[in-house]
Amino acid sequence: xxxxxxxxxxxxxxxxxxxxxxxxxxxxxxxxxxxxxxxxxxxxxxxxxxxxxxxxxxxxxxxxxxxxxxxxxxxxxxxxxxxxxxxxxxxxxxxxxxxxxxxxxxxxxxxxxxxxxxxxxxxxxxxxxxxxxxxxx
Ligand code: IDP
Ligand code: MG
Numbered sequence: 001x002x003x004x005x006x007x008x009x010x011x012x013x014x015x016x017x018x019x020x021x022x023x024x025x026x027x028x029x030x031x032x033x034x035x036x037x038x039x040x041x042x043x044x045x046x047x048x049x050x051x052x053x054x055x056x057x058x059x060x061x062x063x064x065x066x067x068x069x070x071x072x073x074x075x076x077x078x079x080x081x082x083x084x085x086x087x088x089x090x091x092x093x094x095x096x097x098x099x100x101x102x103x104x105x106x107x108x109x110x111x112x113x114x115x116x117x118x119x120x121x122x123x124x125x126x127x128x129x130x131x132x133x134x135x136x137x
Pocket of ligand 1: 061110
């Protein structure tokens with residue numbers, strides 16, 4: 001089984017869509033190993049998105065990710081990384097497939113409801129960023 005990190009971003013919490021997104025996760029046969037609501041600090045958001053340092057949207061991204069609470073979840077399934085990204089849809093909701101989370105719920109490429117790890121090494125790093133091994137049940 002593979003693990004991935006999902007984040008329900010501040011827009012997801014503000015729009016009261018956490019329940020709908022969790023339903024999608026469970027309907028699609030992911031196991032939720034750990035889940036919690038937290039408010040990211042600026043330092044945490046900058047570290048989490050370190051790979052995007054210097055890009056034109058970096059400051060906007062950090063501001064967005066710290067504007068309110070998020071729900072972080074460690075998911076498990078065969079092909080969890082690719083399957084969760086498929087379920088989320090493209091980064092830009094305008095380009096996302098019908099029925100995907102971002103197509104259904106996201107406002108734009110910045111405020112796009114959900115995060116998902118993009119590879120095995122990033123999934124490992126991102127899960128460890130928020131969860132200790134003993135919190136993964
Ligand atoms: P991903 O979340 O689909 O993996 P990334 O390219 O890793 O997409 O970008 C991380 C996050 O940065 C996106 O989910 C989105 O919130 C934000 N972002 C990416 N590209 C842009 C952009 O062009 N404008 C504003 N925000 C962006
Ligand atoms: Mg990414």
